[in-house]
Amino acid sequence: MVTKTAPFVVADIGGTNARFGLVVGKDGDRYEIVAQERFPSGDFADMQALVAHYLALVAGHAPKHVCLAVAGPVGGDQVHLTNLGWHFSISELKESLGLEQLEVINDFVAYANSIPLLPAEAVVQVRSGQAVETAPIAVLGPGTGLGVACLVPSGKGWNAIGCEGGHIALGAATERQRQVLNVLAQQLDFVSAEKVLSGSGLPNLYRAVATLRGETPRDLSAADISELALDGEPTCFETLSLFCEWLGGVASDIALAQGARGGLYLGGGILPRFLEFFLKSDFVKGFTQKGVMTGYLSEIPVFLAIETHSALTGAAAWLDSHKV
Structure with a gap:
């Protein structure tokens, strides 16, 4: 089964590594996540450079929906990543990347959200x-x-x-x-x-x-x-x-x-x-x-x-x- 917005991009961005994947479908409670990549977070100047790099790798799928799980508190439009010192605006990042939807959530909210789905x-x-x-x-x-x-x-x-x-x-x-x-x-x-x-x-x-x-x-x-x-x-x-x-x-x-x-x-x-x-x-x-x-x-x-x-x-x- 393909989700309504598939393919879409998901990411887990921590203080050390950033993991990305492309969601192309769903079978029951299991999401099919392909094109998984991991990058050292510190190799990038900011969030825009990091996300843009992955989007370029999967450009052939033309994803327009992205969910970023980030290591830091999330509330409102402004986000600060505690262990990276990055600061960005969700609305500005969405516009600069040409996305239809950009969701930014706390990384442990994402992790907790996965618990009921784990095999x-x-x-x-x-x-x-x-x-x-x-x-x-x-x-x-x-x-x-x-x-x-x-x-x-x-x-x-x-x-x-x-x-x-x-x-x-x-x-x-x-x-x-x-x-x-x-x-x-x-x-x-x-x-x-x-x-x-x-x-x-x-x-x-x-x-x-x-x-x-x-x-x-x-x-x-x-x-x-x-x-x-x-x-x-x-x-x-x-x-x-x-x-x-x-x-x-x-x-x-x-x-x-x-x-x-x-x-x-x-x-x-x-x-x-x-x-x-x-x-x-x-x-x-x-x-x-x-x-x-x-x-x-x-x-x-x-x-x-x-x-x-x-x-x-x-x-x-x-x-x-x-x-x-």
């Missing part, structure tokens, strides 16, 4: 539980930043609601976390969850852990830290272990704030890279140990989505339901 093989169960079908589902994912969204049930399915929950203040639940947080507070102007529990934040966490261990921190990227942790390097191993445990605590904070007894879905580009390590980590311990709310959290199931183009699927579903 079973695209999801790994992290923790079993008993989901309440009428309750919201929390969506959380560390990528370049830390994305947060919520799925709220409605009579027609689910409504995806975005927020900036990744920027909440990071709290400590254990003595080691308190020690690390004290060091981070000396190094950063404000210690948000994203400043620690993300690709851009993992080096901050490493430097604090190294400092506490009496070591001189090395200049390591998030990928370096993860790779060294998997090889058993002690400081990086502790860093990545603490990352997983702390992520569990923040995930339970989000679940409590959203009343997400329908479940928690994890996504983002980081966790699938060290899936086995993550599944053996103290994430579940961090998630469930919540004082008087431990019982409340005890039945909330947790899943990890490992499909790399989930946000493209979510953006396709969004545009398909917002045709003009």
